[in-house]
Amino acid sequence: MSGRLKLAAQGLSVALVAALFGLLVWKVATQDEGAASKLGRGEVVSAPNFRLDRLDGEGKISLAQYRGRPVVVNFWGSWCDPCKEEAPVLEETWQRYKGRGLIVLGVDFHDLKGAARRFARENDMSYPLAYDGPGATITDYGVEAAPETFFVAPNGKLVCERLLGGVHIERNRERYDDCVEELLTA
């Protein structure tokens, strides 16, 4: 192999390694940690928008369509037992405050559509429901496990805090009511 060819091969190898390293740096730098982490650090965070299939009917549903109204975004799945237990609390919130403009929006993820619809029917969930089978929104929000609940102010910002676990459980119940109240006065 001539010296020039050898030099070219070495240059190519170095360039390849540099490119892979650059790719790694880019991936780490641009990796979105999710809205929940930023909210946890006290940052002002816009709620990531989504446009998903409706679970409770035909067509699409998006968070943006509720801009100007307070929204409780609840992530759930039919395979999740606490989701079943918290559903009555969310339904009660919806029934009590929808007259004041509040929206409860359930986002079902990593789920079979049929199972999710059956779950919603069996648990009398009459609030708007979106279907995110692939789970794209949970990455944007930084959802760790179902159920989780976020609170979106009329200006589209996340407020209060992310509630991990069912809103019905003791450690969350009071905080949930406070967050709903905060939303209504936002």
Next chain:
Amino acid sequence: MRFLLAVVAALAFAGPAAAACPTLADLEGEVMCPECKTTLDQSDAPVARDIKRFIETRADACVSESQIKDELVAQFGPAVLAAPPREGFHWLAWLLPLVGLLAGAVVISILVWRWSRSRPVPEAVAADNGRPPLDPELERRLDRELARFDG
């Protein structure tokens, strides 16, 4: 008549094979549990159990493997498949390892070729007396001396 019976018998044996329906066992190693990120056969998570039930229901209806996979992809996205589909951009996942292997083979071949060429030339074959041949310069000098001695 005998021919007709033979045909009927052949169809009776061929029928079940042609209409073989998929089973859960055929698919559970090829479908992922979206919550636990393992294949269904390694997971007992609630959502994995739901997907297994879905597959069993569809398999009982004798829906083809590819159709069941398509229905799962429609709901969970392509990540629900353990192996990427052989289409479009996903071909990269199949081809890149092969390209890597080929590139490695080429590099190794070149290195082996260079190594074999750079090896020192083996010493000349020993002379008939079993001793190594003389240095050419020494041989020429010896010839000169012998010629003078003869002369």
